[in-house]
Amino acid sequence: MLSFSFPLAFIIFLPFILIVEAGHDLYDGNVPAKASESSHTNNWAVLVCASRYWFNYRHMANALGMYRTVKRLGIPDSNIILMLADDAACNSRNHFPGCVFANRGHALDLYGENIEVDYRGYEVTVQNFLRLLTGRVEPDVPRSKRLLTDDRSNIFVYMTGHGGDEFLKFQDSEEISAFDLADAFEQMWQKKRYNEIFFMIDTCQANTMYSKFYSPNILATGSSRIRENSYSYENDDDVGVSVIDSYTHFVLEYLEGINKTSTTSMKDLFDKYDPEIIRSHPGVRSDLFHRPLEQTLITDFFGGVAHAEVMDTDFMHDSSPLVPTSQVDSIIKDEHSLTEVLSNPTDGTGDHQVRLLRAWGSVGVIGLLVALAILNTKR
Amino acid sequence: MMRSPPICLFLIGAMMMGTGKAVKATAEEEEFREELTLRPLPDGKVAAHFSFSTLLRGAVPRAPSSLGTDDTSQHYSIFPLALGQILREHAIPEFHLTINSGKWDYDRWGHPGEPGVGSGAELWAWMGDGVQRETSIDERWKALQNSLSGLFCASLGQMHTLHTTSPARAFPPTGDLPRLPAPHKHSLRHATLPAERVCTENLTPFLKLLPCPARAGIAALLEPHKVFDANWHGLGVHVRWRAGAGVELVLSVQAVLDPVRISVERRRDWSLRSLFDRSIPRSCNIATSSVVRVMLPSASEGGSYTLSPEPWLSTEDSIASYDLTNGTSELDIAMTWPEEQRFSYPLDLSPLSDLSVRRTLKGSSQTHGELSVVIRNNQPVTVRTHYLETMPWHVEFFLHTLGVSCGDGTKCDYLFTNMAYTPSQPHNKPALLQATIELPPHETVHLSLRVHKAFLRYQEHRPDAQRGWDLPPAVFVPVDAPFRRIYTSALLVDLATPDFSMPYNVIIMSSTLIALVFGSLFNMLIRRFVVVNLDDEVSTSTQ
Numbered sequence: 001m002l003s004f005s006f007p008l009a010f011i012i013f014l015p016f017i018l019i020v021e022a023g024h025d026l027y028d029g030n031v032p033a034k035a036s037e038s039s040h041t042n043n044w045a046v047l048v049c050a051s052r053y054w055f056n057y058r059h060m061a062n063a064l065g066m067y068r069t070v071k072r073l074g075i076p077d078s079n080i081i082l083m084l085a086d087d088a089a090c091n092s093r094n095h096f097p098g099c100v101f102a103n104r105g106h107a108l109d110l111y112g113e114n115i116e117v118d119y120r121g122y123e124v125t126v127q128n129f130l131r132l133l134t135g136r137v138e139p140d141v142p143r144s145k146r147l148l149t150d151d152r153s154n155i156f157v158y159m160t161g162h163g164g165d166e167f168l169k170f171q172d173s174e175e176i177s178a179f180d181l182a183d184a185f186e187q188m189w190q191k192k193r194y195n196e197i198f199f200m201i202d203t204c205q206a207n208t209m210y211s212k213f214y215s216p217n218i219l220a221t222g223s224s225r226i227r228e229n230s231y232s233y234e235n236d237d238d239v240g241v242s243v244i245d246s247y248t249h250f251v252l253e254y255l256e257g258i259n260k261t262s263t264t265s266m267k268d269l270f271d272k273y274d275p276e277i278i279r280s281h282p283g284v285r286s287d288l289f290h291r292p293l294e295q296t297l298i299t300d301f302f303g304g305v306a307h308a309e310v311m312d313t314d315f316m317h318d319s320s321p322l323v324p325t326s327q328v329d330s331i332i333k334d335e336h337s338l339t340e341v342l343s344n345p346t347d348g349t350g351d352h353q354v355r356l357l358r359a360w361g362s363v364g365v366i367g368l369l370v371a372l373a374i375l376n377t378k379r
Numbered sequence: 380m381m382r383s384p385p386i387c388l389f390l391i392g393a394m395m396m397g398t399g400k401a402v403k404a405t406a407e408e409e410e411f412r413e414e415l416t417l418r419p420l421p422d423g424k425v426a427a428h429f430s431f432s433t434l435l436r437g438a439v440p441r442a443p444s445s446l447g448t449d450d451t452s453q454h455y456s457i458f459p460l461a462l463g464q465i466l467r468e469h470a471i472p473e474f475h476l477t478i479n480s481g482k483w484d485y486d487r488w489g490h491p492g493e494p495g496v497g498s499g500a501e502l503w504a505w506m507g508d509g510v511q512r513e514t515s516i517d518e519r520w521k522a523l524q525n526s527l528s529g530l531f532c533a534s535l536g537q538m539h540t541l542h543t544t545s546p547a548r549a550f551p552p553t554g555d556l557p558r559l560p561a562p563h564k565h566s567l568r569h570a571t572l573p574a575e576r577v578c579t580e581n582l583t584p585f586l587k588l589l590p591c592p593a594r595a596g597i598a599a600l601l602e603p604h605k606v607f608d609a610n611w612h613g614l615g616v617h618v619r620w621r622a623g624a625g626v627e628l629v630l631s632v633q634a635v636l637d638p639v640r641i642s643v644e645r646r647r648d649w650s651l652r653s654l655f656d657r658s659i660p661r662s663c664n665i666a667t668s669s670v671v672r673v674m675l676p677s678a679s680e681g682g683s684y685t686l687s688p689e690p691w692l693s694t695e696d697s698i699a700s701y702d703l704t705n706g707t708s709e710l711d712i713a714m715t716w717p718e719e720q721r722f723s724y725p726l727d728l729s730p731l732s733d734l735s736v737r738r739t740l741k742g743s744s745q746t747h748g749e750l751s752v753v754i755r756n757n758q759p760v761t762v763r764t765h766y767l768e769t770m771p772w773h774v775e776f777f778l779h780t781l782g783v784s785c786g787d788g789t790k791c792d793y794l795f796t797n798m799a800y801t802p803s804q805p806h807n808k809p810a811l812l813q814a815t816i817e818l819p820p821h822e823t824v825h826l827s828l829r830v831h832k833a834f835l836r837y838q839e840h841r842p843d844a845q846r847g848w849d850l851p852p853a854v855f856v857p858v859d860a861p862f863r864r865i866y867t868s869a870l871l872v873d874l875a876t877p878d879f880s881m882p883y884n885v886i887i888m889s890s891t892l893i894a895l896v897f898g899s900l901f902n903m904l905i906r907r908f909v910v911v912n913l914d915d916e917v918s919t920s921t922q
Contacts, residue, residue: 116584117532123536141529143529170842
């Protein structure tokens with residue numbers, strides 16, 4: 001028994017030593033962060049449907065379509081603030097209880113079985129929306145109703161409803177103006193509440209809503225020009241109303257082809273804009289945005305995939321308690337950086353190659369030891 | 380993630396070895412029971428009552444006096460931490476939250492398994508006095524509303540003072556309340572939001588509080604599309620403390636489903652699969668007991684039916700029980716009426732409840748109306764019942780017009796006793812009318828009360844002002860059976876609404892008038908009118 005325990009202990013402890021070694025080396029593969037890459041470490045989404053009443057079903061569907069997409073691309077419910085001004089799913093006029101459809105033929109139920117609406121009904125007001133953005137909420141307000149962002153947060157803000165020249169109506173009784181929104185974003189910038197904002201709006205004369213922005217790092221896009229309407233896409237005869245807006249339908253359809261590791265850029269999306277299909281002229285405002293659009297990934301805003309910030313090995317040993325939590329996130333980092341490194345041997349230095357080889361080698365050794373251990377115990 | 384599997388395996392293994400013991404030790408202090416009661420109703424519908432109860436053995440609610448200090452750390456294995464934190468944070472020994480949609484028909488469906496079936500959201504809590512101002516009952520009540528609204532995705536945060544009352548007689552604590560040092564005592568806070576709706580976003584966080592959410596046990600049946608298609612549906616969260624036992628949490632879902640509507644042949648046959656689109660896949664291993672009960676209809680109302688599979692436990696008191704506690708096989712209960720070709724709706728439905736109540740708001744005027752309540756005692760004995768009416772301030776009672784008459788039209792004010800009335804505070808607090816009514820056997824009593832409808836300030840109107848305001852249901856609580864509460868239907872009152880474009884009209888009109896009147900007057904006063912001789916000027920300039 002005693003003679004058995006030493007190799008056993010060795011087998012148990014050696015992998016841990018090797019893991020530490022291998023882990024360091026493997027994670028070093030993630031280091032290169034180009035200037036054009038986003039430096040965010042977390043993603044948030046604020047999705048607002050500002051319209052009440054059943055006939056505005058399509059606005060609910062717009063916001064829910066975006067909700068489904070950002071959730072599919074990896075932003076968790078805790079980082080999504082969904083505001084729905086009316087209850088379309090359990091409305092007594094809804095022939096399909098608990099369902100919201102965004103297309104004719106009811107192929108996809110956007111409401112599903114797992115949804116968290118943070119602000120609903122009468123709670124969707126201009127005041128609550130601005131308080132949410134600026135963080136000036138009462139102390140009692142629960143976590144799920146707060147935008148707990150920091151200066152490393154990329155925020156996707158989507159708004160839909162009925163609007164006009166420099167305003168968007170909330171609940172058909174009050175309005176938010178382009179100036180209010182611009183000031184709220186400026187306040188957020190001053191309070192270090194965001195790294196970058198991607199603002200998207202689908203309403204009539206939508207492009208006027210972002211015309212007043214003056215804070216840095218905001219990329220904005222809208223569905224229609226000044227004095228131009230945004231139209232709905234299609235009606236469903238069983239639901240009885242229009243089910244989605246044309247612009248949002250177009251964007252959602254494009255995003256359906258995107259997955260978590262996609263390298264599609266914002267420019268690709270904007271280049272696809274076709275006024276003929278959308279039936280209005282979508283606009284883009286990128287003068288406040290410092291990164292080139294062709295290097296701004298769609299997943300920087302729609303995905304919950306954070307880029308890890310990895311520090312030097314020496315530094316990590318010196319101050320291990322200070323290792324940022326982003327270290328943990330690096331495990332779920334998109335895989336393309338690793339595959340890039342592996343597939344381009346000329347790209348990396350020789351030293352890097354050796355370290356990588358060593359890392360994989362140690363993983364192999366661990367595997368071998370595990371196999372050995374299993375064989376031993378079976379015998 | 381090619382690189383991670385060996386690493387992960389080791390880490391998970393190590394973690395499991397470390398935590399396995401701790402989980403087992405605490406599981407004995409917590410107990411989870413689940414129960415589903417299905418009740419076929421004479422009108423062809425099926426009432427389903429899901430009840431998930433978790434008992435935290437030996438736990439004692441936090442004393443309000445300890446609110447300023449650090450709390451003991453919380454560790455639960457079954458009891459939901461999110462709810463436990465709320466209870467400790469605000470020192471709540473007992474609270475009840477229900478969110479329902481639809482009107483419970485007492486006459487046809489009888490008394491529900493869980494009494495809180497009023498339309499919309501209802502929240503009531505018993506709380507002990509705090510010491511400081513920041514920990515006063517009202518502050519904690521507000522904080523409780525906000526916490527629960529965040530947890531269950533409901534708009535409970537709107538239940539501010541406008542909706543809060545303290546009707547202690549109608550809502551006695553269902554458990555025990557811990558003893559408090561001398562001057563302090565417990566008091567009740569109660570609020571309703573009759574327009575609140577319940578939907579998937581409420582069920583999602585609700586299911587997340589269960590130890591076996593939607594995977595195993597009877598919670599697997601809670602498919603939102605089917606539950607929210609029901610004629611009546613509601614969620615309930617009940618927390619109480621039972622001295623000697625511990626803190627008990629009961630999560631309940633009730634629904635009245637209509638198999639006749641779903642069936643193509645208009646039959647009332649039902650099965651778990653037809654009602655919920657699912658069967659119970661396997662039992663929830665964490666549950667100490669997991670039972671499905673079917674209340675069998677009596678021979679007179681039920682006809683001849685068959686129930687499959689055969690009840691696993693003995694059938695007693697016309698209840699068929701299925702114990703799932705250790706079952707691993709799938710269970711799908713079905714009840715069929717083989718001799719019935721088509722369900723014929725019974726025409727003579729005798730009321731199944733002790734009392735039948737009908738409440739309406741009469742009158743078409745936008746300033747005055749009349750509240751009318753008709754109560755019928757369905758029992759052969761005299762019944763004494765508390766009557767509770769909570770009215771938002773925008774409907775004011777004229778108490779002197781209160782009239783009580785019996786079935787034959789004679790005045791019988793003597794039946795209406797023990798009345799307490801708290802008038803409303805305009806723009807702030809609701810009115811509360813409490814009384815005791817004595818109902819002779821098989822007697823019908825009419826109550827009528829004239830009301831005044833308030834004129835709201837422009838800013839106080841809801842975005843959909845034309846829809847009217849929902850008034851909370853009245854509550855009848857039998858004195859002998861305080862937990863068989865009866866809720867009346869909620870009402871909708873039509874208040875005078877302004878033309879919301881009026882302010883703009885006024886601004887435009889007055890601006891025009893100012894421009895016209897003031898402008899011309901100002902012109903007349905300031906301008907100096909002189910005669911200029913052009914010929915002279917021309918001649919001088921040419922010179």
